[in-house]
Amino acid sequence: MLSRSRCVYQGLGRSLSAVSQVNNVLVRQSVSGFSVSSRLVYRNSQPCEVPSSVNVFHTRYFKTSAVHRDEVITVKTPAFAESVTEGDVRWEKAVGDSVTEDEVVCEIETDKTSVQVPSPAAGVIEELLVPDGGKVEGGTPLFKLRKGAAAAAKADPSPAAEAPPAAAPPPPPPPPPASTPTAMPTVPPVPPPTAPAKPVSAVKATAAAPAPAPPAAGGRGENRVKMNRMRLRIAQRLKEAQNTCAMLTTFNEVDMSNIQEMRKIHKDAFLKKHNIKLGFMSAFVKAAAHALTDQPAVNAVIDDSTKEIVYRDYVDISVAVATPKGLVVPVIRNVETMNFSDIEKAINALGEKARKNELAVEDMDGGTFTISNGGVFGSLFGTPIINPPQSAILGMHGIFDRPVAINGKVEIRPMMYVALTYDHRLIDGREAVTFLRKIKAVVEDPRVLLLDM
Amino acid sequence: MMLHLRRTSLLRGWSGVCRCQTGNQPSRNSSSSSTSSLFVAPDSSSAGLVLHSQSTNVYQNLALEDWIDANVDLQQRSILLLWRNRPAVVIGRHQNPWTECNLPAMRRMGIPLARRRSGGGTVFHDLGNLNLTFFTSKKAYDRQRNLKVVTEALRRVRPGLDVQATDRFDILLNGHYKISGTASRLSRKSSYHHCTLLHSADRSALSTVLRPSCPGIHSNATPSVPSPVANLLDHAPTLQWEELLDGLVNQYNAEFGFSSALTLVNPTDESVFPGLSRMETELRSWDWTFGKTPKFSVQTLLDLTDGRSSARSSAQLHMEVKNGLIESCELDVPADWLPRRLSGELVNMLVGERFCPHGAAAAVALLLRSESGELQTRLHHLCDAVLSVMG
Numbered sequence: 001m002l003s004r005s006r007c008v009y010q011g012l013g014r015s016l017s018a019v020s021q022v023n024n025v026l027v028r029q030s031v032s033g034f035s036v037s038s039r040l041v042y043r044n045s046q047p048c049e050v051p052s053s054v055n056v057f058h059t060r061y062f063k064t065s066a067v068h069r070d071e072v073i074t075v076k077t078p079a080f081a082e083s084v085t086e087g088d089v090r091w092e093k094a095v096g097d098s099v100t101e102d103e104v105v106c107e108i109e110t111d112k113t114s115v116q117v118p119s120p121a122a123g124v125i126e127e128l129l130v131p132d133g134g135k136v137e138g139g140t141p142l143f144k145l146r147k148g149a150a151a152a153a154k155a156d157p158s159p160a161a162e163a164p165p166a167a168a169p170p171p172p173p174p175p176p177p178a179s180t181p182t183a184m185p186t187v188p189p190v191p192p193p194t195a196p197a198k199p200v201s202a203v204k205a206t207a208a209a210p211a212p213a214p215p216a217a218g219g220r221g222e223n224r225v226k227m228n229r230m231r232l233r234i235a236q237r238l239k240e241a242q243n244t245c246a247m248l249t250t251f252n253e254v255d256m257s258n259i260q261e262m263r264k265i266h267k268d269a270f271l272k273k274h275n276i277k278l279g280f281m282s283a284f285v286k287a288a289a290h291a292l293t294d295q296p297a298v299n300a301v302i303d304d305s306t307k308e309i310v311y312r313d314y315v316d317i318s319v320a321v322a323t324p325k326g327l328v329v330p331v332i333r334n335v336e337t338m339n340f341s342d343i344e345k346a347i348n349a350l351g352e353k354a355r356k357n358e359l360a361v362e363d364m365d366g367g368t369f370t371i372s373n374g375g376v377f378g379s380l381f382g383t384p385i386i387n388p389p390q391s392a393i394l395g396m397h398g399i400f401d402r403p404v405a406i407n408g409k410v411e412i413r414p415m416m417y418v419a420l421t422y423d424h425r426l427i428d429g430r431e432a433v434t435f436l437r438k439i440k441a442v443v444e445d446p447r448v449l450l451l452d453m
Numbered sequence: 454m455m456l457h458l459r460r461t462s463l464l465r466g467w468s469g470v471c472r473c474q475t476g477n478q479p480s481r482n483s484s485s486s487s488t489s490s491l492f493v494a495p496d497s498s499s500a501g502l503v504l505h506s507q508s509t510n511v512y513q514n515l516a517l518e519d520w521i522d523a524n525v526d527l528q529q530r531s532i533l534l535l536w537r538n539r540p541a542v543v544i545g546r547h548q549n550p551w552t553e554c555n556l557p558a559m560r561r562m563g564i565p566l567a568r569r570r571s572g573g574g575t576v577f578h579d580l581g582n583l584n585l586t587f588f589t590s591k592k593a594y595d596r597q598r599n600l601k602v603v604t605e606a607l608r609r610v611r612p613g614l615d616v617q618a619t620d621r622f623d624i625l626l627n628g629h630y631k632i633s634g635t636a637s638r639l640s641r642k643s644s645y646h647h648c649t650l651l652h653s654a655d656r657s658a659l660s661t662v663l664r665p666s667c668p669g670i671h672s673n674a675t676p677s678v679p680s681p682v683a684n685l686l687d688h689a690p691t692l693q694w695e696e697l698l699d700g701l702v703n704q705y706n707a708e709f710g711f712s713s714a715l716t717l718v719n720p721t722d723e724s725v726f727p728g729l730s731r732m733e734t735e736l737r738s739w740d741w742t743f744g745k746t747p748k749f750s751v752q753t754l755l756d757l758t759d760g761r762s763s764a765r766s767s768a769q770l771h772m773e774v775k776n777g778l779i780e781s782c783e784l785d786v787p788a789d790w791l792p793r794r795l796s797g798e799l800v801n802m803l804v805g806e807r808f809c810p811h812g813a814a815a816a817v818a819l820l821l822r823s824e825s826g827e828l829q830t831r832l833h834h835l836c837d838a839v840l841s842v843m844g
Contacts, residue, residue, distance in 0.1 A: 088675070090547045090747060102641065107546065109675055112573035112622060114546045115639040133673035133747060229801050230816045237823060303825065328815045357739075358811050361836060364818035389822060 071147045072126055077108065078117060079138040084110045086137045089130045098124045105143060108136065123147040230326065241388040244304060246424035249383040252436045254443050256399050256414040259283050262446065274341050281319070282343040284371060287442035288394055289315045289335040290449060291435050292369055297427050298392050298435050299368050309426060318367035318387060319347060321354045328354055329387060331367040375399060381417045391426050394439065395419040500530045501711025503702050507719045511541035511567045511578060516733035517720040518586055518645060519570060524728075525588070527643040532588040533705050535698065535715075538578040540564045540655070542662055545573040545636060549674035549746050551808075556666045556844035564662060568742045571647065573636030574677030577663055581653035581684065583694075585701065587646045594644040596622050596635060598708065603633065603650065606704035610696055611689045623680070624648075630683030652697065653686040666844040669753030669770075674746060743809065744777035755838040757790060757831075766790045770839060774808045784839070791831050795824070799836060810840040 080087065087110030099105060099119040108115045126144040130136055227235075241247075263278055270278040292299040292315045300311045315336045318329040330350040332343065353359045370387040375398040384395035395418065402415045420436045427435075442448050506514050514536045521532060541564060542554045550556065550566055553575040559566060578584070587599040600618040607616045615627045624633035637646040659682070685692055702715050720729055735741055750773050757766040769785040782803045786796040802816040817836045824832055 088547070088673075107572075109545075109547050109572040112545075112571075112635055113637040113639060114570065114572035116641065118641055228805065230819065233802070233816070233819055237819070305825070326815070329818075359814050360811060361814045361817050361821070361833075361840065364815060365821060365833075389825070 072144055073120070073147060074129075074141045074144050075105070075117070075120060077136045077138055077140045077142050078115065080108075080110050080115070084113075086110065086135050087115070089132065089134050089136055089142065091128060091132050093125050095125050095128055098122075099145070105145075117142065119145060121145065121147050237388055238385060241386050245386055245388075245391075247386060247421055248424050248429075248432075249419050249421040250429070250432050250436055251381075251417060251419050252433075252440050254416045254418055254440050255404070256280075256416055256443070258445055259443055260414060270341070274345065276344055276348045278340070278344060279347075281347055281371075281373070282340040283443050283446065284394070284396060284439065285317055285319070285332065285335060285343050285347070286338070286340060286449065287439040288317060288369060288371060289338075290442055291438040293336050294438060295431055295435050297431055298422065300426060301368070301389055301391050302423070302426050312368050315369065316367045318370040318390075319350070320370060320372035320387075321351060323354050323357070328359060328364060329367065329370065330354060330359055330363045331365065370394070371396065375416065381419070383419055384421050386421055386423060392420060392422040392432075392435075394436075395421070501706065501709055501713045502530060502532045503705060503711075503713045503715050504532060504534045504718045505698070505715050506534065506536040507717050508721065509537055509539045509580065511538040511543065511565065512733045512736045513720040513729075514538060514584070515543075515567060515569055515736050516729050517718070517726065518647070519732045519736075520720075520726050520729045521588055522638070522640060522643055522645055527588055527590045531590075531593065531709060531711075532586075533702075534586040534588065535701070536584045536586070537580050537582065538584070540577070540579040540658065541567055542575060542577055543567050543569050544575045545675055545677075546570055546638075546745070547572060547675045547747055548575060548677070549670065549672045549749055550743060551666045551746075551749075551844050552670050552672060552674070553677055554662050554666065555664050557841075559662050562658070562662070564658075566742055567736060568745060569636065571636040571638040571645070572675065574634065574675070575663060576634055576649055577654065577659040578649070579654050579658065581651070581655065581686075583650040583652055583697070585648055585650065589644055589646075591639060591642055591644050594637075594639065594646065596637065596646050599646050600624060600633075600635070600648065602704045602708045603648070603701065605708070606697075606700040607685075609704065610700040611692060614689060622648075624650075626683050626685070626688060629681065631680040632683060632685060651682060651684050652692075652694065653684050654682075656682065656684070667751075667753070667842045669842075670749055670751050672747060672749030674749065739777070739807065739809070743807070746774070746777055748773070748775040748780075750774070751842060753842060755835070755842070757786070757834060757838060768796075768835065768838070770842065772803075772808070772842075777808055779803050779806055779808050779813075786835065791828070791835060795828065795832055796835065799832070799839070803839070808843050810843045812843075813840065 077087075087108040089106055089108055091106045093099060093103075093105045100122045101120070102118045104116045105119050105125065106117050108117060123145045126146045128143050129141050130143075136142065259280065263280070267278045270276075296311050297309075299315060300309050302308070303310055314334050316331050316333045317335050318331045320327060320329050330353070332338075332346045332350070335343065338346070350359070350363060353363065367387070368390060370384075370390060370393040372384050372393060373396040374382055374384075375396050377398075379397045380400065381397060382395060384393045386393050397417045397419070399414045399416045401412050403410050404413050404415060405411075406413070418436065418439065420432055420439075422432045422435075441453075506517055508514055508517070517536070518534065521534065525532065540562075542559060544550050544553050544566065546569065548568075550568070554566065556566070576582075585599075585603065587602075589595075597618060600622060604616045604618055604624060607614050616624055616632070617628065618624050622635035623631050626632045632651045633648050635646065635648040637644065663677075663679070685697075698715065702713075706712055718725070720726055720733075723730065738744075750771065752769075752771050755768045755770055757768055766787055768787070769783075771783040773780045773782075782800045784796050784800050786793070798820055799817070802820055803813050806813040806816060817840070821829060821833055821836065
């Protein structure tokens with residue numbers, strides 16, 4: 001008994017405890033196995049890696065009754081209907097994938113018909129005998145399945161939640177994307193946020209950091225995930241920006257009561273006329289455009305290669321949007337010509353496109369100034385980082401009721417902290433503060449725009 | 454979830470359901486209480502069922518097909534489902550959408566793309582096209598018999614109409630024009646065979662969208678076989694929808710010995726079709742529609758000539774795409790036109806992204822922001838050329 005099991009398991013790299021577990025099972029089964037062996041047909045053409053004196057069960061026909069551990073069966077192309085002779089194979093599963101009984105392994109396309117080929121039993125795909133798109137006829141061997149392999153040590157990229165209980169003591173070697181039990185149950189092992197309040201960077205983009213399964217027994221493994229190109233590029237750009245710009249941040253606070261009231265009064269009529277909701281972004285975007293036309297230095301940028309300052313006649317505002325795939329920054333063009341409803345429509349359209357993943361390169365090109373809203377995530381206060389190649393960024397934060405002093409009295413007002421990070425090489429302190437105060441003035445009383453003040 | 458479908462019941466009420474006129478009249482039997490009894494195991498006199506989908510949304514209707522295939526016991530009964538869609542392109546299970554249809558044109562025209570689960574080639578659906586799906590058990594799967602229902606029905610409503618089913622399961626009008634194409638799917642125990650029927654489809658839209666998105670694609674995906682098409686209405690100008698549908702239902706009953714009336718069904722009714730919206734979501738997803746494309750490669754020459762310089766410049770592009778994602782990419786750009794460093798950066802950005810102009814847009818935009826002046830313009834030009842290859 002023992003010699004056979006050793007041969008069958010060679011090359012599987014199981015740990016000793018697992019083998020002994022399986023050995024016991026095999027011993028139990030082999031008793032019944034011997035009694036049926038006489039009914040089995042041996043495949044002589046199959047090169048066996050075990051000595052021929054050993055009883056290895058290779059079946060020609062699907063065996064649906066007893067499941068013998070680690071039996072490798074060859075599944076054949078089913079007969080085709082309506083006297084069709086051949087079809088093309090399209091693989092759904094790959095070598096190493098585990099399948100349950102009746103799960104579709106491949107589909108065969110014959111003459112406008114797609115025929116599903118299910119797995120006859122649970123197991124792991126051992127080998128695909130036909131390339132994808134290859135032609136097969138009824139009866140052609142399709143693939144090899146290693147049966148009963150729920151505890152197989154083959155690289156199985158399924159989440160740790162499905163990790164077999166039998167393999168508890170030595171965890172199976174984790175392939176890169178699998179989530180092994182991590183040290184602390186509470187904090188997921190994702191990379192730290194890219195930079196302090198980089199515009200709306202809270203969303204962890206790629207599939208490289210799957211939510212880890214709650215660890216079974218407080219394991220202490222590690223999980224290395226390669227940084228993708230996009231993240232590398234962003235990281236590089238941010239560091240470049242930090243190294244070239246002299247970045248400073250100035251703060252102020254905005255009393256949101258007037259704009260909230262304006263919104264309350266007009267939102268239904270606005271929705272009816274323009275078919276979109278009236279939000280706060282339009283106020284800030286318009287305020288920023290007003291302030292930027294007033295102070296062209298904030299709208300300008302230093303061209304390091306030619307040592308020139310580039311002043312621009314137009315105001316293109318980039319709005320940071322968090323999408324499931326990561327942070328994208330679509331641009332609203334020529335904001336200086338737009339009113340609140342135009343801006344809301346533009347933001348809405350871009351937001352829709354971003355949500356459906358349909359933003360084109362032209363939508364994200366350029367921009368002279370960025371606005372990022374950390375407030376949607378509840379941020380109170382923070383320093384945004386400049387989105388190169390620009391010279392400044394406005395960070396909006398959350399609106400919270402706070403006691404403030406108005407005319408010598410304490411009143412509760414909805415207040416928002418705003419932050420302006422700017423490039424001090426180009427914009428001096430006085431300009432930055434004035435700029436931010438202008439934004440505050442417009443948002444606190446939009447009539448300022450009408451009076452051009 | 455499927456319990457109510459298998460329980461035998463004494464309910465015979467539905468076979469007395471009144472005939473429904475299609476189109477304008479609201480159906481009296483589409484209330485959930487009576488339609489949920491539709492799929493109860495039948496008695497022998499009602500082993501066939503004729504359904505007409507109220508939805509004209511291609512994803513909902515394809516999901517309805519999947520739902521019926523998965524949830525109804527077809528061993529003892531068969532179903533004929535009639536459905537029409539607003540304009541859409543439907544590709545077969547193992548086809549390549551970039552070779553089969555013109556994705557940019559479809560985007561401009563607002564025509565969605567769907568991948569069905571059955572094999573076969575690409576078709577254009579619109580409200581002038583009727584789809585028929587014959588659901589049976591695997592044993593009763595007989596496509597020629599199903600097509601006979603259609604040809605016989607047509608001959609009965611318009612005697613003398615020359616319609617013939619071919620051995621490739623097309624139906625030809627006057628021996629030459631294709632008015633129907635077929636595809637089917639065989640699952641473990643059940644099967645469905647569906648076919649189109651061109652009544653009054655928009656042929657100019659059809660020819661606009663059914664052409665490749667971009668040249669240079671090499672793939673072993675199932676190709677479509679283009680054929681000249683015609684509308685029934687052009688050759689039988691008085692044949693209206695009602696008469697056609699009635700004729701088909703009658704012939705279906707006659708051929709298979711059923712006596713079922715046309716019943717309207719609403720795929721969006723979760724009480725009748727629990728789980729259908731989940732199937733619809735899967736059919737809409739990018740991963741299904743584009744990601745299920747068999748592996749292919751793209752090899753093409755990009756024209757980089759810009760208005761300024763008179764010299765012609767071009768770049769060689771070679772990409773391998775698997776599961777709709779760019780597995781590898783080689784871009785050979787003349788170094789005097791753009792530094793290799795930049796074309797290399799672009800290549801790095803593209804690998805691993807979806808083969809779709811929007812998939813890489815954010816990454817490309819990021820790349821463009823790092824450059825300025827002439828280099829940025831050229832890089833922009835190159836990016837545009839590469840992205841246009843992706844449909």
